[in-house]
Amino acid sequence: MTSRTVLGLATGAIYAFLFLPLAAVILLAFATNQFGGFPIEGVTLQWFADLWANDAILAAVRTSLVLGLATALISTAIGVLAALAMVRHDFPGKAWVAGVLLAPLLVPEVVLAAALLLFLSWMGVPRSFPLLLAGHVIFALPFVILVIQARLTGLDPAYEDAAKSLGASPVQAFFRTTLPLLTPALLAGALFAFTISFDNITGTLFWKPGGTETVPTQIYAMLRDSVSPEVNALGAVMVVGTVLVFLVGLSAMRVSYHERTD
Amino acid sequence: MKMPGTDSKGADSKRALAHRWLLAPAIIAITLLLLVPLLFTVLLSLGILNVGNSENTAGTGAWQSVLGDGFYWWFLVKTLLVAGVSTLVAALLGYPPAYFLATSRSRWRPLLLLLIVLPFWISYIIRTMSWINVLGASGAINEAAMGLGLIDTPWPLLYNQVSVIVGLVHFILPFMILNIYVALDGLDESLPGAAKSLGASSWQAFCRVTLPLSVPGLAAGSLICFLLAAGSYVTPIILGGPKDAMFANLIYEAMIIQLDWRTGAVLALLLLGALGMVTAIAARFLGLERIGRAAA
Numbered sequence: 022m023t024s025r026t027v028l029g030l031a032t033g034a035i036y037a038f039l040f041l042p043l044a045a046v047i048l049l050a051f052a053t054n055q056f057g058g059f060p061i062e063g064v065t066l067q068w069f070a071d072l073w074a075n076d077a078i079l080a081a082v083r084t085s086l087v088l089g090l091a092t093a094l095i096s097t098a099i100g101v102l103a104a105l106a107m108v109r110h111d112f113p114g115k116a117w118v119a120g121v122l123l124a125p126l127l128v129p130e131v132v133l134a135a136a137l138l139l140f141l142s143w144m145g146v147p148r149s150f151p152l153l154l155a156g157h158v159i160f161a162l163p164f165v166i167l168v169i170q171a172r173l174t175g176l177d178p179a180y181e182d183a184a185k186s187l188g189a190s191p192v193q194a195f196f197r198t199t200l201p202l203l204t205p206a207l208l209a210g211a212l213f214a215f216t217i218s219f220d221n222i223t224g225t226l227f228w229k230p231g232g233t234e235t236v237p238t239q240i241y242a243m244l245r246d247s248v249s250p251e252v253n254a255l256g257a258v259m260v261v262g263t264v265l266v267f268l269v270g271l272s273a274m275r276v277s278y279h280e281r282t283d
Numbered sequence: 284m285k286m287p288g289t290d291s292k293g294a295d296s297k298r299a300l301a302h303r304w305l306l307a308p309a310i311i312a313i314t315l316l317l318l319v320p321l322l323f324t325v326l327l328s329l330g331i332l333n334v335g336n337s338e339n340t341a342g343t344g345a346w347q348s349v350l351g352d353g354f355y356w357w358f359l360v361k362t363l364l365v366a367g368v369s370t371l372v373a374a375l376l377g378y379p380p381a382y383f384l385a386t387s388r389s390r391w392r393p394l395l396l397l398l399i400v401l402p403f404w405i406s407y408i409i410r411t412m413s414w415i416n417v418l419g420a421s422g423a424i425n426e427a428a429m430g431l432g433l434i435d436t437p438w439p440l441l442y443n444q445v446s447v448i449v450g451l452v453h454f455i456l457p458f459m460i461l462n463i464y465v466a467l468d469g470l471d472e473s474l475p476g477a478a479k480s481l482g483a484s485s486w487q488a489f490c491r492v493t494l495p496l497s498v499p500g501l502a503a504g505s506l507i508c509f510l511l512a513a514g515s516y517v518t519p520i521i522l523g524g525p526k527d528a529m530f531a532n533l534i535y536e537a538m539i540i541q542l543d544w545r546t547g548a549v550l551a552l553l554l555l556g557a558l559g560m561v562t563a564i565a566a567r568f569l570g571l572e573r574i575g576r577a578a579a
């Protein structure tokens with residue numbers, strides 16, 4: 022065996038380590054076994070039907086969707102402005118500002134979760150949906166800024182200047198030239214923010230009011246007993262759903278890339 | 284909010300100050316939702332401000348009772364150890380695929396790279412929980428071993444320190460692979476070739492040229508992985524037993540279960556301080572910007 026073959030085999034083993042556990046989730050979602058374990062005794066779609074009839078899970082999905090969309094909207098709106106300032110403007114203390122914008126990435130999630138809970142409780146905000154939303158926005162914001170910044174850096178400000186020299190006001194020029202060119206990055210940033218919110222669990226456990234569950238905390242609560250086939254079914258839906266969104270996002274990026282280069 | 288100087292008429296000075304308006308929402312949000320809360324946590328831990336049922340005597344009492352208690356120190360050391368071991372394992376497991384990807388000329392390379400990024404998008408709790416299906420009493424490994432007649436009763440693979448580390452490695456490995464890959468991909472391919480043409484074996488060329496040049500990526504990836512592992516809250520609960528809790532679990536326990544917010548504040552700051560020290564030491568060697576990029 023050449024060393025290249027050994028390397029290839031090692032790489033294959035790592036990919037198996039990364040993805041076989043997820044394959045087990047999907048397989049067991051279709052198994053008739055009552056207690057969600059191997060060996061698979063038969064094939065059924067019952068667990069998916071159970072999911073659809075489970076009010077707690079449906080409520081959690083609704084909460085997560087609303088929270089994710091609100092997080093995406095707010096953090097993208099705030100993030101695009103900050104990214105514009107960082108890419109299009111020079112000012113004293115810029116490196117320092119860049120550090121502040123990345124600060125939420127550098128503080129461990131559990132510390133941010135605890136600190137925000139303590140401070141907002143002191144301000145009179147209890148564990149609630151607004152607290153959840155504020156926390157998710159802070160988690161998502163640095164990622165949104167980085168994504169939009171990366172795209173803005175490649176955008177020539179000459180378009181905006183050209184529009185202005187043709188008589189557009191600065192605001193018009195921005196909305197008619199830069200913003201449309203920035204749309205793919207805005208969507209990517211929003212998708213990022215949505216995913217971060219939809220996936221968040223540690224902060225959410227600190228901030229959520231009693232009785233409210235998001236999808237991850239609902240799964241977490243269901244895991245307290247053991248892995249039920251229903252959890253596997255939910256996991257299968259989420260994994261397959263994520264892969265589909267991922268592929269759609271990828272092809273969308275490809276299309277916009279070709280539009281840009283053609 | 285009124286910024287000084289925004290009344291000026293000149294378009295140039297308007298443009299020169301536009302960044303303030305653009306940055307204001309983000310800076311205000313991060314200040315109010317991160318920096319001020321951290322400052323507040325310090326004041327609360329010292330009893331200067333109070334919230335909930337935290338005892339309202341100012342002083343270092345809460346700090347003294349935490350720092351004087353070996354239990355908390357033991358947890359801190361254990362948490363850093365578990366994070367360190369997970370990071371080391373991730374580095375060892377992550378290097379070969381990163382090297383393979385960086386040196387591959389296969390037309391599957393873009394797909395293989397995408398697969399490394401894919402776990403970031405897949406639900407963390409599902410990825411963690413999936414190990415119960417693998418390591419559990421009726422999980423894939425035990426059922427396979429019993430099916431082959433190797434054992435009669437299942438191995439206790441789950442709910443121990445090892446299963447927690449397996450879950451952490453599974454979570455941090457993509458970060459490690461990507462960071463090493465980026466370092467290796469940016470490497471001048473002719474360098475190991477030059478070493479070989481000067482008589483080095485492939486293995487020597489790797490050890491003396493490629494490996495040292497990939498150290499920045501390895502170090503940045505290790506720091507990110509270490510911080511993620513050391514702050515993990517969910518993995519030890521789902522994959523560990525009662526004895527395998529980590530420091531983040533202590534913070535939650537103090538704050539949410541026992542409602543002892545002042546102790547929770549001290550514990551959160553202690554973790555922040557410990558991880559901040561690790562980051563500061565790493566930043567001296569790597570530069571802060573690099574860490575920010577690695578985190579993203």
